[in-house]
Amino acid sequence: MLTARSCAALVWSLTLTLVDGGNPKRLPSIIGGGTAGLTIASRLAPHASVAVIEAGGFYEVDNGNKSIVPFYAFTQPFLGVSTYVKNPLMDWDLLTVPQSGANDRIIHYAQAKTLGGCSAHSTLAYLRGTKGSQDRWTEVSCTLSPPNWQKRKTPNATFEYDMSAFETGKKSGPVHVSWANYVDPSAPWLARALQTTGVPMSSLGLNSGTHSGFGAWSTTMIDPQSATRSSATEYLHDAIQDTSIMVYHRTQALKINFDPATKTATSVRVSTLGLEYTLAAAKEIILSAGVFHTPQLLIVSGIGPASTLQRHSIPAVAALPGVGQSLQDQISISVSSGLNTPSASTLINDPAAFPAVLDEYLASRSGPLSSAGGYLSFEKLPAPFRTSLSNATLSALAALPQDFPELEYIVAAFPSSDPSKIPTIGAVSATLLHPFSRGTVTLASGSMADAPVIDLGWLTHPTDQDLLVASVKRLRQFWNATALQPVKTGDGEIAPGANITADNDILAWEGDPMAVVDAQGRVLGGVQKLRVVDASVLPFALPAHPTATLYALAEKIADDILRGLR
Template sequence: MAVSDNNTHTFDYIVVGAGTAGCLLANRLSADPANRVLLIEAGGRDSYHWIHIPIGYLYCINNPRTDWCLRTEPDPGLNGRSLIYPRGKTLGGCSSINGMLYMRGQARDYDGWAELTGDSAWRWENCLPDFMKHEDHYRLDEGGDADDVHRDFHGHGGEWRVEKQRLKWQVLDDFATAAVAAGIPRTRDFNRGDNEGVDYFEVNQRSGWRWNTSKAFLRGVEQRGNLTVWHSTQVQGLEVSTNDGAKPRCGGVTVERAGKKVVVTASREVVLSAGAIGSPQLLQLSGIGPAALLAEHEIPVVADLPGVGENLQDHLQIRAVYRVKGASTLNTLAGSWLGKARIGLEYGLKRSGPMSMAPSQLCAFTRSAERYEHPNLEYHVQPLSLEAFGQPLHDFPAITASVCNLNPTSRGRVRIKSRDPRQAPAISPSYLSTPEDRQVAADSLRVTRHIAAQPAFAKYAPEEVKPGVQYQSDDDLARLAGDIGTTIFHPVGTVRMGHEYDPMAVVDSRLRVRGVQGLRVVDASIMPTITSGNTNSPTLMIAEKAAGWILGGH
């Protein structure tokens, strides 16, 4: 990367946030040596060893070295509980601390975006090339097992590595067999537009190491003389000019760097890629957002955009725990120092075994009820159990079958609490705030019970520890979902795109901020509706598409 003590502080493009979207954007925009590009990251380098060891997410989440350590406001839908809300704070952003699961969602997600924006560029068939452009899928390696259909849907030779997991568990294989008996078909590929089925997740790893976007898109281009990366640098606000009654223009950013305030200018565009929490926060701090909120904090209004910070959507996972007999699970394997030593030795020698694990191994997509025409549930099944994230494993063999509603109708918000950019905003997801979401929660727990009751799983004599078989009614199960549900870390939608006549749309279909020139938002916050699956790779697709638009416009 170019040296970071540039004295002119003038660039063509400034990208705020070196996370999932920002790293790809910096790569693409700086590919032309005529473009001077600055990438700014509040966190430090991704040199912490636990970032790169897959199981290290346990030590990166809620760790101030790598995570913003945010929390939600007490949530009525969770019976007053507040949750940790991980957001990556390091090069690679959330791709440095997330579950490494490669999932695109369903074709209907993107077709829906096209309808909501009036722009066919967002249709599935027009997004697929953007997914494939940066993909490097293991089945297309020399000697891989790809068929012709697979080649039509996946790319090879791109920066974003996709591999199969380097371990299997018999108890999960049997859970998959039980899922088939319960009516869920087997699949070889969740990423062809219809993800119904059961199989192991594919992961963003390379040879047993986490593959984050810093490694994928910044490593190898660090010598570009036109690319400057400032880490450990917090953006305090946008520099917006409103002279002579003309349309406001964003011409740069103010940052705190090495204890000093620095103003950096952009001759072409500023691109916010700070994520579904950071991007609306920066907009609001800069006078772009709901006028009443800005007035409350005595922030001059640059653009009254009531949708900034609204429309927050997330996947709430409901964790059903089953005690099992006669099964090898991580609870038992890691229950002694000898077991831990064996796990460490296997990873050291082979880069396989439990230390190579993503947080979830087995996946299933299905319907919570027959009335749904498409899968509306996603399972993350794990050969382990614990009371809550960060707590010790249970001292008995168990699995966890976490299930989430893919298309929640609940909507939350993100709002600043003060003018201080270092104060975290108020995050209010409003989980389970609609009757439909509460019904899906109750029905999803019944689907889980139906799978666990199949003969293929009976040999383990499964005992439902959470939520407990004594809870049967819709009201009981919905209430229990509020007690045991946790975020699966997929916040989106807080700077959503939409039609020009949509008063709550913040950006247009090409991700330009309404009413402000020279400013774009490119991250998961622009999704009008959440994708039907994990959100990291869809965010890369968004960045790939946006990079083409930005370069094509200049």
Template sequence: MSIENYDYIVVGAGSAGCVIASRLSEDPNIRVCLLEAGKKDSNVLIHAPAGVAAMLPTRINNWAFETVPQKGLNGRRGYQPRGKSLGGSSSLNAMMYARGHRWDYDHWSELGNPGWSYDEILPYFIRAEHNEVIQDEYHGKNGPLNVTNLQCPSPLNQIFIQASEENGIPFNPDVNGAEQFGVMTTQVTQKNGERCSVAKAYLTPNLDRPNLTVITRALTHKVLFDKDLSHASDNGTLPKAIGIEFSKKGQTRQIFAHKEVILSAGAFGSPHILKLSGIGPSKELQQHNIPQVHDLPGVGENLQDHIDLVHVYRARSDGSTFGYSLNCSVSMAKAIPQWQLKRQGRVTSNFAEGIGFVKSEPELEVPDLELVFVVGMVDDHNRKLRLGHGFSSHITVLRPKSRGKVTLASNSPNDSLLIDPNFFADEKDLHLMVKGWHLQRNILEAKAFDRYRGKPLYPVNANDPEAVIEDIRNRADTQYHPVGTCKMGPDSDPLAVVDHQLRVKGTEGLRVVDASIMPTLIGGNTNAPTVMIAEKAAELIRTNTLKHRI
């Protein structure tokens, strides 16, 4: 059997992997192989924006992970949906375009990561983006990732904005521009009424490149290292990544990389693969009989995720919301052919139509909470279906203090990691969530909503502090933004896994490029920042390649 050789192997065709594979393969002299454990992104539920409601609570294009029992959530297991197809979670998410705050990236730089300040990473956001609506120095016009306004947002979004203004929160026409504070109807990663996943933006237009190979349904087992170097010889040479072992259709295969192996499998997948490859905490590797290549204690540590609580109200009428009713069934029966023929109508909704970044205290300089307004009843990630109509709002702690980790369940690539976000381990997160709980309730109870608001799905006495905390512990869960498990940092940081060029410490020819490298969780949604990270990494890699050619 012939040996398959490439210049670069990219593991994971998600939001980062699609960018890396596309950008590197722009050079016809570079051979790139992209591996994805999931299927092709051909399912109509991916491309029809409203399909998110069917995928999120199920295993359709979704790993649908669970956490270990969370003490801070009264012993409940949290839910962790992650994309499993070309496009990764960008083929599963609610398509909201949000970048985070300037402060987040300046903080990364202050932690000892040169090149990652806001002014230095803004060009990569701009390079990635094609914004159909906003044209200024903060936005791109010719990038692959299409960003636009919702086609037919619910009029309830204006009510949400009015209710926020009643509570001292201003309308902000662009939370990704000069100022983040405020609320707006969200911009979305859509194009012509379809989801514009990162696969659709970067990968699909370039699948005919002869130097780009994409292999789906390929479960990565481990990184292969030069056997002569796998235990750091006396001359100080580092173990060099030379390929990947994976399985497809029950057959184990190996492919080889002349230049680099790049892990873009996400905050769960990338540390999992590193550990299975012998890169990680030595004690954990020994426990699972994995030969150690390099002792790297930070692999799997530093897990951070946005803890989130949803307030849900029934609606007095069903015209402006989605729900389970005869009227909505008739409406959607008409909307489906409208979308099929013209890519217009209600099927273009992402449901999570409103967004806001707010402050728990007026004197704060940087928003510490996020609002997401949903034109439907969202109960337990849409896993509990309710008859009738309503509306919901998420409140999210943007920069949690709690730190969790992911650890091996076994040495088999077929077994999921043990995921422990450690929600509310730091009491400061709970105190901030209590403030957010009250702020969000005040918005939904504001005069602007009086004509539309029915009864709350989970009534709680707002004047009873213990009841509020119990409600939070009983119902709070992720807002789907796990990061940090392959932390970027200087050598002085004992938990740093990659350096500021995203090279895995103690190795050669191996990088991690995805949300797992974030040293701290940014104050916003993580899809756009992950694309930015990959754009920057692609330039770092290409610059290095050119130096070697010269």
């Protein structure tokens, strides 16, 4: 099992009987109510009674404006152990083992515990992978709205885009995708630095399958009319209107039960606030518990490496060595410096300015609170920066698809601790889109009550180390761009810092025998009536943020299931 940046909630759904022309047909039970889980549940609900059972609750209630208002997406608990604020109603509070490739740091890995999963817990970016990585995946899960230039009111952040990428004129999907109604004042300066240093702005945007070597203002999962988060719960809202779908929240899956003679998944043991009971599956079970809890639940239920099952005295259903292996997590590093321009965070955190910001949001659904979007760029590392790469690294990168970018650049701006000296801290980060390092997910015990043991394997492969060091040098070139000099301020680079120059110092700062599922998500090893549909089954980390891909994956598997029933 492997992953890109991702999170998902833990959800179960119960399948009832579909009667078609007098002939009863049975639909599968669904485990997983995050991005993929709710998508599948809503697509199957018109054909049967579906019950969704979720370990968390409704983010609109549990987290209120912190999850609904776009700007606050940046205030949720993400990576790091000393800075994030625990929120047990929304986050699983998962910690990794010390990362040998990251100076033995322990990493908090945000995993949403709420209906909507990743789509309810992310920073709202929506973009697809390249054609080379997704040329067979469906595009029917969202409705695109064009940018509102009047509300964005930023003439130095205009752009072109390709509406045909969303197949307008066909029936649209439930999730709203738009360009935010506000642009952070610092972002155009940082974007200009990238554009004048070899990464021009695309005329198509980032959803047409071509973005290597280009940048664009990102589409976001925001309803442009209300300026609120649009998540996978949009699927649930639609299903509630037209079907008999039911939601059981605050309920956690404990174990999948099997018929030992046939390896057939028959039921799920669950717990609602400590009360345990079993849900029977009518035809099959679909597991969509996310990149960490999916392999954990498989192993707890008897599907996984034989040595792990034996160590925890778990009766084996299928000894699949690949479960919990080959975890692939994209790695980011940033270079930051001072800016004399304001930022959205500066305005929102200023008690004198915030009333006007709030009034603007409530009156016209625009302004700093309405936006979580920014500027993104992708490229293969340019030739001058490849001279320091080893031959092994160059060979590994050459094996990637031709249109597959190696790096993603994200611009951001934050208030500084001393605004009188440095009004804003600007940051440009580089993300390794296809890390070669691999991690694992395994068990601390045979119980789902204990968190899984997570080892991201960050920077354990020399290719990732090579590329990360080179990316920092590329980021510093952006910061030295002539276009950025009018707004730079302070005493120089804030992080990593001008004294961090040596490669080792930068690193310190910062048909497969392992297959588990087939192309329809069905678990191998002779296991019957069990599928996995979430980010844990992606064959490699895609050159994009994962949410759009997960919608497509779920739509594809739902279509496979329904076609098989008709």
